[in-house]
Each structure stands twice: as C-alpha cells, then as structure tokens.
Amino acid sequence: MAKEITARADDYSQWYIDIVKKAGLADNSAVRGCMVIKPHGFAIWENMRDQLDRMFKETGHVNAYFPLFIPKSFLSKEAEHVEGFAKECAVVTHHRLMNDPNGNGVVVDPEAKLEEELIVRPTSETIIWNTYRDWINSYRDLPLLINQWANVVRWEMRTRLFLRTAEFLWQEGHTAHATKAEAVEETLKILDIYARFAEEYMAMPVLKGVKTINERFAGAEDTYCIEALMQDGKALQAGTSHFLGQNFAKAFEVKFQNENNEEEFVWATSWGVSTRLMGGLVMTHSDDDGLIIPPKLAPMQVVIVPIPKPNEVIGEVAEKIMRALRDKGISVQYDRDMTKRPGFKFAEYELKGIPVRLGLGQRDIENGQVEVARRDTKEKSSVPLDGVADYVEKLLAEIQQNLYQRAYDYRTEHTTRVDSFEEFNEVLDGKGGFVEAHWDGTTETELQIKELTKATIRCIPIDGEEEAGKCVLSGKPSKQRVVFARAY
RNA sequence: CGGGGUGUAGCGCAGCCCGGUUAGCGCGCGUCGUUCGGGACGACGAGGCCGGAGGUUCGAAUCCUCUCACCCCGACCA
Numbered sequence: 001m002a003k004e005i006t007a008r009a010d011d012y013s014q015w016y017i018d019i020v021k022k023a024g025l026a027d028n029s030a031v032r033g034c035m036v037i038k039p040h041g042f043a044i045w046e047n048m049r050d051q052l053d054r055m056f057k058e059t060g061h062v063n064a065y066f067p068l069f070i071p072k073s074f075l076s077k078e079a080e081h082v083e084g085f086a087k088e089c090a091v092v093t094h095h096r097l098m099n100d101p102n103g104n105g106v107v108v109d110p111e112a113k114l115e116e117e118l119i120v121r122p123t124s125e126t127i128i129w130n131t132y133r134d135w136i137n138s139y140r141d142l143p144l145l146i147n148q149w150a151n152v153v154r155w156e157m158r159t160r161l162f163l164r165t166a167e168f169l170w171q172e173g174h175t176a177h178a179t180k181a182e183a184v185e186e187t188l189k190i191l192d193i194y195a196r197f198a199e200e201y202m203a204m205p206v207l208k209g210v211k212t213i214n215e216r217f218a219g220a221e222d223t224y225c226i227e228a229l230m231q232d233g234k235a236l237q238a239g240t241s242h243f244l245g246q247n248f249a250k251a252f253e254v255k256f257q258n259e260n261n262e263e264e265f266v267w268a269t270s271w272g273v274s275t276r277l278m279g280g281l282v283m284t285h286s287d288d289d290g291l292i293i294p295p296k297l298a299p300m301q302v303v304i305v306p307i308p309k310p311n312e313v314i315g316e317v318a319e320k321i322m323r324a325l326r327d328k329g330i331s332v333q334y335d336r337d338m339t340k341r342p343g344f345k346f347a348e349y350e351l352k353g354i355p356v357r358l359g360l361g362q363r364d365i366e367n368g369q370v371e372v373a374r375r376d377t378k379e380k381s382s383v384p385l386d387g388v389a390d391y392v393e394k395l396l397a398e399i400q401q402n403l404y405q406r407a408y409d410y411r412t413e414h415t416t417r418v419d420s421f422e423e424f425n426e427v428l429d430g431k432g433g434f435v436e437a438h439w440d441g442t443t444e445t446e447l448q449i450k451e452l453t454k455a456t457i458r459c460i461p462i463d464g465e466e467e468a469g470k471c472v473l474s475g476k477p478s479k480q481r482v483v484f485a486r487a488y
Numbered sequence: 489c490g491g492g493g494u495g496u497a498g499c500g501c502a503g504c505c506c507g508g509u510u511a512g513c514g515c516g517c518g519u520c521g522u523u524c525g526g527g528a529c530g531a532c533g534a535g536g537c538c539g540g541a542g543g544u545u546c547g548a549a550u551c552c553u554c555u556c557a558c559c560c561c562g563a564c565c566a
Contacts, residue, residue: 004500004515013560022499028558088565123566157489157564164565217566225566237566276566308524343526361525371525488566 005351007288012232019282020161023291023352026278033159033166040352041278043299045169048277049149051201051296052171055193061145061173066127068151069118074126078251081125084218088155090120120153125219125244125270128174129252136176136266139258143186144176162279163236163488170274176266178256180245183267184222187243190271191224191462194239202277203294203403204228204284205411206238207434207483209459214443217270221245227458227483229411230283233432235458235485238280241271279488284407285376291353292375294403295396302332302392303354307342307361310335314360317385321358321370324389330396350375355399356392376402417481424472424484428455434485438478440471449473455484 005022006014020026025041037045053063069092076082096112099105121127128146136144153167173190177183191208198206206226216223220242228238249255249265258264285292295301302325306314318334325332335345342359349357359371359380370388373380376399383391414433418424427435439445439457449472450456460482469478 011560017559030557032557084565152566154565158562168566170566240566272566274566341524341526341528343524343528345527347527359525363525 005288005290008231015288016279016283017161019286019291020279025282025291026161028161031166033156035161035165037169037275040299044281044293044297045275045278047297047299048197048201049171052193052197052273053147053149055197056147056171056173059145059189059193061147061175063148064146065148065150066121066124066131068121070121070124070127072117072119074130075119077126078219078247080247081219081251085122085154089122090153090155092118092120121150122152122154123270123272124148124150124152124172125174125248126252129248129254129268132174132176132266133252133254136254136256139178139256142176142178142256142266143182145173145186146175147171147173160279160488162275162282164276168275170272172270172272175269176249176254177268178258178264178266180267183245183269184243187222187224187241187269187271190241190269191226191239194226194241194271194273197273198226198228198238198277198280199404201294201296202281202284203296203400203407204238204280205404205408207459207461208463209461209483211240211459212443212446212457212482214446215457217242219244219247220270221247224462225459227434227485228280228284229407229414229433229485230280230488231410232283233414233486235434235487236276236280236283237458237487238277239271239273242269244268244270285403286353289347289378290351292403293353293355295355295400298353298355299331300333300354301330301396302356302358303349304332304334304358304360305342305345305349306335307359307364309338309341313362313365317365317370318360321360321385321388325392328389328393330389330393346373350378356395358388358392374399376406418472419469421472424455425453428453428484428486432486434458434483436481436483437472438469438480439482440474440476440478442474445471445474445476449484453484453486455486458483458485458487 005018008015023040024038026035026037029036093114094108094112095114096109097106098109100107132144135141149171151167151169156164156166159165175186177186195206195208198204206228208226211223211225217240222243224241225237226239228236230236246265246267248268254266255263256266282291304318304321322332322334346357353375355375357373359373364370368385369382370385371380372383372391372395374395414431415436416427416433417436418427424435424437446457460480464480466479467481471478
C-alpha cells in the first residue's frame with residue numbers, strides 16, 4: 001500500500017489529516033495556519049460555490065466585491081463587533097520595504113508607516129455598511145441583496161486544515177431592508193438555502209436553529225445556524241445567518257426615507273459559509289479507504305479504467321460510454337495512463353472519492369458488459385454495455401441518496417434525549433453526538449455546563465416542539481429542549 | 489497563548505543517550521525486462537548541506553542556546 005490512511009478507530013484526527021492530504025485536497029503551506037488548496041480540493045469547492053451562487057442568484061442576490069483592507073477606525077464603530085474580532089486581526093502598518101542597511105535582505109521601511117493602520121478583513125460588515133450609507137437613500141433603494149466571494153483572515157491560535165485556518169475562502173452576504181420583518185425573513189430564507197444545499201448537495205443532514213446569546217455573532221441580534229454531526233460524534237457549525245437588527249445601520253448611520261418621508265435606520269442581515277464545509281464533507285462521508293464525494297459535488301463522477309491497460313479496442317468502447325454519459329450531463333474521464341496497473345488505479349480512485357468506477361477489459365467487451373463499482377458501498381456488478389448510461393445515471397442518484405441516508409441514520413442514532421445531568425455526561429463520554437436536554441435559558445448555566453462537560457449549546461432548534469421540563473443542570477423550569485454537543 | 493510530542497530523501501522510519509571516515513532501511517521515483525480482472529516481480533540506478541540560526545569541539549544528525557513548522561491536550565473561534 002503506497003498511501004496508508006490511519007484508521008478512524010485508531011486516531012480520528014490523524015485520519016482526517018491523512019484524507020485531506022493523501023486525497024489531494026489540501027496541504028499545509030509555508031505560512032503558519034494557512035493552507036494550499038490543491039486542484040482536487042479546489043474543484044470540489046468550485047462545485048459547492050457554483051451551486052450556492054446559483055441558489056443565491058435565484059433568490060435575487062447579486063455579487064459584488066469589497067476591499068481586503070478595512071481602516072482600523074471602521075472596526076471599532078460597532079462595540080460588540082470589534083470586541084469579537086479584535087483578538088484575531090492581522091494589521092497592516094507599513095506600505096514599503098527597503099534594503100536592510102546591515103545587509104540582511106529587506107526590512108520594513110520605518111518611513112513608510114501608514115497614517116491609519118489597515119485591518120485585513122476578518123469579515124466585511126464594517127466596510128460594507130460604510131459603503132451602503134452612500135448607496136441607500138430611499139425605501140426604493142431597498143432591499144439591497146449583495147453577496148461577495150472572498151478570502152478573510154482570522155489569526156487563529158490553533159488551526160486545522162479546512163476546519164479552522166488563518167485565511168479561508170467563503171461567501172458573505174450582506175443585505176439591507178426597510179423593515180425588521182423583511183430582514184428576519186431574509187435571514188431565515190438564507191438559512192433554508194444553506195440547509196437545502198447541505199442536504200441536497202453535500203448529503204449532509206443539518207439541524208436548523210438559533211444560537212444562544214453566548215454563541216452568537218459579534219454584533220448580531222440573532223444568529224441562526226446549521227449544525228451537522230461528524231462521524232466522531234462531534235458537531236460542526238456549517239453555516240450561519242445573522243439578523244443584525246439596526247446595529248450596523250446605527251453605527252454607520254445608514255438611513256432611508258420611507259413612503260411617509262420619514263427617516264429610518266435600515267435593517268440588516270449577514271450570512272456566510274466557508275471552506276470549512278470541505279472539512280464537514282470529509283468527516284460526514286469518508287471511510288478508512290479514503291475520501292467519499294457525493295456525486296452532485298464530485299469533480300469527476302465516473303472514471304473508466306481499462307483492464308489491464310489502454311488499447312484501441314477498449315478505447316473505442318470507452319469513447320462510446322463517455323459520449324452516452326456526457327449526453328446525460330455526467331462528468332467522466334477515461335484513464336489513459338499506461339504505466340500503472342489496474343489494482344493501483346482502483347485504490348487511487350477510491351482514495352480520491354470518485355463515486356463510480358467502470359472497469360473495462362477484453363472479457364467485458366466480449367460479454368457486452370462493463371464492471372460498475374460504487375465508491376460508497378464498494379459493491380461491484382456487471383451491467384450490459386447497452387444500458388450503461390441509464391444504469392450509471394440511476395446509480396449516481398442512488399449513491400447521493402445513500403450517503404445522505406447513512407449520515408442521517410448516524411445522526412439519528414447519535415441524538416439522545418436526556419433528563420438528568422448524569423445521563424448527560426454518560427452520553428457525551430460514551431457515544432457522543434447531539435444531546436437534547438432542557439436548559440434554563442441563562443448564560444450562567446450554559447457556561448457552567450461547558451466548564452463541566454466541554455459541551456456547548458449548538459442551537460435552539462427552530463422547529464423544536466414546546467415541552468415543559470427542568471434544566472438538566474439547575475433544575476429550573478424550561479420550555480424547550482436545546483441541542484448540546486462537543487464541537488469543532 | 490500554556491503543557492506535551494515530533495522534525496533525518498517525495499512518504500514512513502532507524503541512527504542521537506555514549507560526538508569519530510563515503511548517514512542507513514522500507515515504500516515511492518528512473519531505465520530495462522517479465523507482468524497486468526484489486527495497490528506486481530527482478531536487475532541496475534538517481535535522490536540528503538540530518539527543519540533553520542548560533543555556539544561547544546580537532547571533529548556535530550548526535551551536546552548546548554535560540555528559532556520555525558507540524559501533531560496531541562487545554563483556553564479562543566466559522
């Protein structure tokens with residue numbers, strides 16, 4: 001075996017790193033905390049991006065681009081916002097280098113100090129709202145529904161490929177509305193898009209919920225989220241959508257005139273998902289043999305491996321199959337590599353997560369068949385060459401569905417209702433996963449539970465039923481269960 | 489940012505305690521041949537300023553100091 005992957009059961013963290021590196025998704029870089037996203041990983045991200053972008057546009061959003069740098073003074077205009085991000089900002093202080101007078105390469109030119117220091121954006125609310133002030137005058141300018149695809153920098157102490165990097169790629173939507181109701185509606189509409197994207201494309205079931213005061217975005221009135229459950233029983237916040245109230249409008253004096261010629265502050269939302277989703281994708285589906293990519297996001301959905309190696313006869317049949325598949329919009333490649341043996345290729349494509357592999361040899365051609373292997377279950381079957389495109393099309397859909405079902409079943413098995421603190425601990429230390437428990441609604445209790453168990457409130461489920469109960473820690477009355485978990 | 493660990497060929501490691509000629513092994517890589525339906529085999533070969541910078545010494549992968557990166561555990565976070 002050329003590329004050993006640590007088994008999940010032995011060391012889950014190492015398994016994750018092995019998958020990311022050996023499947024060619026990303027690598028560490030020369031810069032601390034920053035990663036290189038490699039072609040295979042970037043191709044998956046591009047597919048995610050394209051789908052989300054389409055969904056945003058279908059709901060009336062447009063893309064724009066705002067600067068990477070934010071004047072330091074902007075960040076401090078919204079008190080909670082600056083407090084949330086101040087600890088992890090990269091700051092630009094100078095604009096020029098010079099030759100070191102002592103001959104040690106180049107040094108920062110002390111003469112080139114910036115009048116006002118610039119922050120590398122950790123998020124763009126401030127620069128965007130500073131701009132919106134000029135764009136919004138009348139209710140006729142609203143709503144303003146803008147998204148940007150960008151990189152941001154948050155100077156993290158501890159980083160993990162995709163899950164938490166100092167620089168990451170994301171989209172951030174920033175919308176402005178005339179009424180509170182409309183802004184809240186927008187926040188929830190985006191949450192639905194995120195949930196639909198996660199479930200339909202990533203095959204990753206998610207819980208929709210609201211964050212507690214303690215967990216919400218710095219500067220938001222309410223933070224909604226989608227939460228996913230990874231195979232090791234830990235939760236992953238996969239996307240957030242914030243109702244920002246009038247906080248940024250007030251901080252940046254963004255007002256509009258309503259139909260009655262009265263001045264009002266606008267209502268805001270912001271929302272984002274990042275390359276962190278790549279980490280979620282890996283940890284939702286992959287196994288000890290490598291990556292598993294849901295067909296709807298796979299850069300290559302089908303690969304044809306000639307057995308034992310490419311030749312003219314196999315090549316002709318492969319071409320026919322490829323035409324038939326491409327007619328159906330299925331992406332397919334024929335492996336023309338002469339130097340590697342079939343067994344090696346099989347392992348390699350499994351490692352990379354290609355959903356379907358077709359094995360095509362002399363024997364198959366004589367029998368008018370092709371061997372079809374699916375990555376999710378590793379099952380193989382021979383199917384007639386005639387109907388192979390239809391078969392593969394159905395199979396891809398089935399794989400997509402199966403991956404979702406598998407993840408959904410895992411989550412169901414790892415979601416536990418508990419009514420005592422003993423049970424709470426037992427579940428967390430045992431099978432892990434989501435724990436549904438009553439909570440008295442105070443930050444104090446929430447922090448105490450975190451201190452005692454390392455579990456946080458992932459969300460207060462949006463569609464949760466009302467149910468009278470007692471807080472799992474304090475015993476005080478509670479009206480609804482919330483979802484706890486240890487999280488990434 | 490605290491505590492622990494690891495840096496030696498593309499990857500995985502040995503050597504380090506107890507300094508001493510050309511620094512080893514497995515996988516991978518190159519050439520040739522035989523192979524080829526689940527990570528082939530043989531022969532030959534290429535590849536290292538031993539993470540970096542200082543220091544100790546006649547001599548440093550090995551000892552000392554500093555630094556950087558990564559991993560694990562905490563605190564912080566998408």
